[in-house]
Amino acid sequence: MSTITTFDSTVESLLDLLESIQECRTQLPDFQRGWVWDDERIRNLLISVSLSYPIGAVMMLQTGNPNVRFASRPIEGVDNVNQVEPERLILDGQQRLTALFQSLKLKAPVATRDKRDKAIKRFYYIDIDKMLDPNVDREETIVSVPEDRIIRGPGGRVVLDCSDLEKECEAGMLPVNLLFDPAGLLAWQTRYFSDSTKIAERSLKWQKLMTDVFPRFQQYQVPVIMLRKPTPKEAVCQVFENVNTGGVSLTVFELLTATFAAEDFKLRDDWEEKEAKLKRSGEIYNKVLADISSTDFLQAVALLATYNRRKAGDGVAVSCKRRDILQLTLADYQRWADRVTEGFIQAAQFLHEQHVFSARDLPYGTQLIPLAAIFVELGKEAHNVCVRDRIARWYWCGVLGELYGGATETRIARDVVEVVEWIRGGAEPTTVRDAHFAADRLFTLRTRNSAAYKGLHALLMREGARDFLSGVPIDIQTYYGESIDIHHIFPRDYCEKRGIEKAKYDCIMNKTPLSYKTNRMIGRDAPSVYLKKLEERKGVSAAVLDDILQTHVIDVASIRADDFDQFFEKRRLALLAMIERVMGKKVE
Known part of the structure; x- marks a missing residue:
């Protein structure tokens, strides 16, 4: 029975592997991390080879597939002066092959690190006497020597001196970087035999070596697994992540960076420029965009690229999954990247209108991706109050319906298509139609771990909540200037002393956005007490304070009477009414 496979499995001599590395026929894809192995791991690897122990398979990718082109680089220590194009790229085994190449093939010391992660340079030697003694632990047979080839003990006392050929021979320390250098090994042997008084003894040792x-x-x-030339790009990414569990995770951004580099485009530099504009340009929108990642950005690009191919009749599904990002061409990226940047900025400005001012208070970071794509696709259409109202309804249905948790790529793609079509006269989006908020959910909204909790925090500010102390409506200036956060209305200590259940006093019904100063002034007092302090010490009239309380949908009579149960029930109903307004549907 024939089998279907995308790879070949074989073995290759270590010598051939190292020579192919030296000749640049074997290189690294540019997305591979740098050389990081420490001195002890290198020494242990050499010991394993000296015992013929397995060191694990290496995995490589055949080059030559026009659809899977990566920028490449030689292994550290190799000079590709002739700009040789590689025949294969190392996907797994970089650290082992680099360690073996540098220690066995280079005449320069190996740049590595010690146990304290301090940068050091080392040569590696075979201690001939110990290597040939069956009673010696093999860990003692490979010796790591400093760059000057002298090991010193306490007080600078010389313990081992291999600083020239004569001293190496006298100490019986053979450099491992001569094992694949016949001429160099012969020269070392000649010098080793030059002492006529020891020639018989050394001849026996050499014969055993x-x-x-x-x-x-x-x-x-060395076992070699070779991914064949037709292997698709997304498979390369998946394989690399599977075999690279102990290393740095490979993202689609890294893979696309290597792909575009083959066309002389520096994706990382371009992203860093756009990232700086989105996050660090001193604009008010920076804070809400603070957690946007390169993958988020590429997902938005993929959404627009596939959406516009679909509009052009290519039959492509609108999508932003890994495979879609990996299929982006440089032309796709260059067409959409600047517009996506502006789309995220417009999304942030829209979120400010909804009183979401920071990444910390953003209900769903994932919902930013379709939001940015929608603004790009709508263009000037988005500068219309009716359009923005529809976008807001979709947004709050996603937040309060808690529909953007978990795997969301399918919903993201569907929402971009359906929201744009809805705005242009089509049917309600699935997210709007399917969103549901259960009234009992309010009782379980207690922390920022919930998107709906953060959503209600923003909605209270959007609906006009004013700080108890300053009386100023909460906008982005007061949000940051007065350190607005969500705080208890009936203080926690007050509730605990009166036996009020934590499930009640710690949920969203008993919380509201307030400034740091106001929360400090509230302290542990009963509402009737701290409201009186506001009136007497801060000169706030009772009528003005009552108006302020109502902006937080707080029932004035019950809070002034310290009637927690009545306050709680009336605020529950008021919050549900607010939710119904923004979702455009009844809460059950």
């Missing part, structure tokens, strides 16, 4: 040690390195076989 040639039969028992050198072949273990020179004939060592």
